Amino acid sequence: MVFVQVIVGGLLLGAIYALFSSGLTLIWGMMNFINFAHGEFVMLGMYVALLVVTWVGGGPAIFSIAAALALFVLGVGIYVSLIRHVIRAPMLAQILSTFGLALLLRYSAFWVFSANFVSLPQTSLGGTIKLGGIFLPVAQLVAGAVAITLTLGLHFTLTYTTVGSKLLAVAEDRAAAMLMGIRPDRMQALAWGLSAGAAGIAGALMATAYPWSPSVGETFGLIAFVVVALGGFGSVLGSLYAGLIIGLIQAASAFWLGAIYKDIVVYGLFVALLWLRPQGLMGKA
């Protein structure tokens, strides 16, 4: 029974990994660009949730949507003010831009919120339910379910809607998309908004079930790299599977090897992937 408990817990956390990683993979697939500040977006989503609960009140639905909106706006703002200007610059400028942004956001958060761990006050999602002999915190269950729904929603939006087709068209061939009357700049701004928004809502969902501090951004950023590398760069569906797998591996290694080894195992997997299958599960080389 403990075994099942570990698996379910890992999958539920993995669903959230999948959600924020789908944002990273979207940017990579669209513009061949790695966002080193993605984990910081997740961390900011958590603090937006905390601020909304403390100042405005309201349930998980309200602060999750608030986090998504706030990060959407931040994502678009960062694209317009920074990313747009470095996208055709040398590699060094591209990497420095989001790497510097990550430091800026992380240490600003340390400065504003202090390094202490915080958690949300007990929400309406408190309590646990017993399901076939295993105990499930309601918050984790709801967060996991919502995360899977949203990731699938992003996948279907990209695959079956006009906006999704436009986004993919820009990713495929910027110049050709322009000739078809699509404005690449707008689409890329939208992609950054969606990417940061996904990270923000994932952060808010995670905040309902787990405590955090400003330093979690670094860990989540690296986990997103691993998930995207496993799922294949640019594939949202790939990052859904990979997120679940990574959550599972993390939970299993924390349980059998000890909590401190869970990140070592995951980062080690990343290095092994680079050697063996750099295009990931679903990616094209």
Added chain:
Amino acid sequence: MRKFSSPRVGVLLLAAGLLLYPMLFTGPFYRDIGVTFLLAAISASAWNIVGGYAGQVSVGHSMFFGLGAYTPLLVYTLWGWPPIAGIPLGIVLSLALAVLIGLPTFRLTGHYFSMATIAVAELIRIFFGTWDLVGAAIGLQGPAVARSFWDLTFRGELPYYYIFLAVLGILLLVTATLERRRFGFYMRAIKASERAAKSLGVPVRGTKIKALALSAAFTSAAGSLYVIKTGFIDPDSGFGILISVQMVIVAALGGAGTLFGPLVGALILIPLQSATNSWFGGGGSGLTYILYGGIIVVIARFEPGGLFEMWQRVAPKLRKRFWSRAHAA
């Protein structure tokens, strides 16, 4: 007789300034800044070989720094050897790690390399934090008092200053030599366009791996120098992300891919860091890193070539204005 060109005079002035600095500024505070400056300049110049010249941006160079820092104290703790004996071991380990990372990632685009470096550095940091042989989270300590000269445990800063200066001199000499050789042209060709370089017959992967190996060796040496001076290392001061950050920001601020760029960057950043630390007091390190992040973003957005390139663009205009005014007067 050849006329002295102005860059040559500049280099001589710089060398003379660095040699004389501890004589002119004798206070321990100034000498400490001098040593810190040299260490930052060595690390950033080492990063510059692969990150600047070859354009492969490592954001996890602390892995080499940390290995170089741990091995001297490890050979001391295990076998009682003088720490200096651990320097070659650190370099060998760093070379092995460089090949291990370079072989798979250099087949792919540059982003993979950047992501791999940050992940591996973090992996090693967490791993060293749990490994009892290297003191786990507490770290390792060097000899408290010198048992012989070879422990290199000096009381003042002065001997360290000149040892570090010598290493910086060697590193710059190596870089300057490579810059003019075929290898230097290969590196710059890869940075400008990997595809074009490949089509012209540049051995892309081999050049990148050699550049990373050379860079790793010198970064490892920088870590060893650091630990021989401080006599103490733990996972965060060896492998922490901020170690990597400092190398990147120092090189990029001055001018990545230029010989003296990292020196210029360190010349600006180290006094600035020392000033912010004393302005903001003990809790100021957080603000220092906010400042670092801000500087990195501004460089990336406005001056990806760093101050060096900006100077090359601005200097002719200034000179022109200066001359026209002088003539008018």
